[in-house]
Amino acid sequence: MRRIVAPEARPVRMRALLFDGRKLREVERPLPRPARGGALVRVRLAGICSTDLEILKGYFSFRGVPGHEFVGTVVSAPSGRLAGKRVVGEINVPCGRCALCRAGLGTHCPSREVLGIAGRDGAFAEYLTLPARNLHVVPAGLSDEEAAFTELVAAACEVVEQVPVSRRDRVLVLGDGRLAAMAAQVVSLTGSRVAVLGRAPRKLAVIRTLGIETFGSREGRRFGRRHDVVVDCTGSPAGLSLAAALVRPRGVIVLKSTYRGSLDWNPAPLVVDEITVVGSRCGPFERALDLLARRKISVRPFLTAVYPFERWERAVRRARGAGSFKVLMRMS
Numbered sequence: 001m002r003r004i005v006a007p008e009a010r011p012v013r014m015r016a017l018l019f020d021g022r023k024l025r026e027v028e029r030p031l032p033r034p035a036r037g038g039a040l041v042r043v044r045l046a047g048i049c050s051t052d053l054e055i056l057k058g059y060f061s062f063r064g065v066p067g068h069e070f071v072g073t074v075v076s077a078p079s080g081r082l083a084g085k086r087v088v089g090e091i092n093v094p095c096g097r098c099a100l101c102r103a104g105l106g107t108h109c110p111s112r113e114v115l116g117i118a119g120r121d122g123a124f125a126e127y128l129t130l131p132a133r134n135l136h137v138v139p140a141g142l143s144d145e146e147a148a149f150t151e152l153v154a155a156a157c158e159v160v161e162q163v164p165v166s167r168r169d170r171v172l173v174l175g176d177g178r179l180a181a182m183a184a185q186v187v188s189l190t191g192s193r194v195a196v197l198g199r200a201p202r203k204l205a206v207i208r209t210l211g212i213e214t215f216g217s218r219e220g221r222r223f224g225r226r227h228d229v230v231v232d233c234t235g236s237p238a239g240l241s242l243a244a245a246l247v248r249p250r251g252v253i254v255l256k257s258t259y260r261g262s263l264d265w266n267p268a269p270l271v272v273d274e275i276t277v278v279g280s281r282c283g284p285f286e287r288a289l290d291l292l293a294r295r296k297i298s299v300r301p302f303l304t305a306v307y308p309f310e311r312w313e314r315a316v317r318r319a320r321g322a323g324s325f326k327v328l329m330r331m332s
Contacts, residue, residue: 006075006084016065016125017312024056024066026312032121034129039082041072041089041130043331045148045306046123048319050177050235051258052116056316059260060118067123068116070331071147077132086138088150089130090285091115107282124312126331136285139293145306148328149182149299150288156182157291158283159231159254160190167191170226172246175233176203176214178302178325179256183231184212185297197223197246202323206301220246232257240277241265249273254280302326 011031018027034040047069055062068091074082093113094106101109115130116122138147156179165171169192173184176198184207188194195213197220198204204214215223223246230247231254232239240263243253253275270277291297302325307315309331319327 003076003078004080004083006073010075014126015309016121017067019056019063019066021058021061021063024312024316029125031127032129034076035131037078037131037133038129039077039132039135040075041070041087041128041135042075043070043072043123043126043128044086045071045144045328046331047148047152048315048327048329049152050179052124053316053320054258054260055117057260059258062117064116065121065123065125065128066116067125068114069148069151070123070128071138071144071150072123072128074135075127077135079132082132082135082137086144086147087135088138088147088285088289089115089136090134090282091117091151092282093120093131093134123331124329126309136289139289142289142293145303145328146292146299147289149178149297149302149326150285150292151282152178152326153182153186153292153297153299154283154285154288155179155256155281156186156283157287158280159183159256160186161283162278162280163229163252163254165190165192165229169193169228171195171229171231172197172223172227173231173233174198174239174242174246175235175257176200176207177233177235179235180231180233181207181210181302181325182297182299183233183256185210186291187229187231188212189291189296192229200322203325206325209301210298225249225251227251229254235259237263237265244269244273244275247273247275250275252276252278254278256280299326303328306330 094109095111113119230243
């Protein structure tokens, strides 16, 4: 297979952040080598998300280089379409051979690797590899900082891909973090009545600047069970029980939260009230990039800070802070 190489100097080793199951540390490693059909990407920016922070607590028992939100430049690829281009990348790498893959459900492939989460080193490094088919070219008018939100916006888009939301629906988003902010904006594009219920007044104030109605946790007690769709973006085991208390009978709960730990809660109310629960994960990158490029989704208010690679420890601490939305690291 012919490999197209972009005209830039390529080192033989790189810096990366390695998680050994106990702590994250900076290491020097050989440059990764793309598999057949794969591309080598120089990482420009990497985002620190809640899943990364959970991994550092032991979630998924991951060992390796974390990080799955990134913007990069293609150094080498199987075709000239990508060489030298700015890209973002879908994180699931399925086997392509099993029954689920053949049915078009590669994101649920039981043997899949997931960038920075399961079986594949991720974006907290100067370089990474992904299949060329996973990569999407960033539109020229979109900055690196804005493009770094693509994976997050795609996950928000998956809500309306899975659940038909109409203008008549009342939708409540639980949580006040970056995913909640993106989900509220995406759902608002349907014309439905959307509100966000959260706990942090400062974060809710930022979301409110976008014209989205917000409520504090105490105000939520008077809601009652009147919402057609409740989207749980709390990242907390308590999110599902709260959603069940706020969705109407025969309504829909969309679970976007992932977390380490177990849920101690009786699901009987879901049965009695015939509630539909939809698990929701990754979403369409093409749709996300289109919304970002057309400025239909605002991400700038949710960029907390950008740190150079050398200050990665401070970046992780900042991402863990209660007032943070999105923290990026400049890896190259």
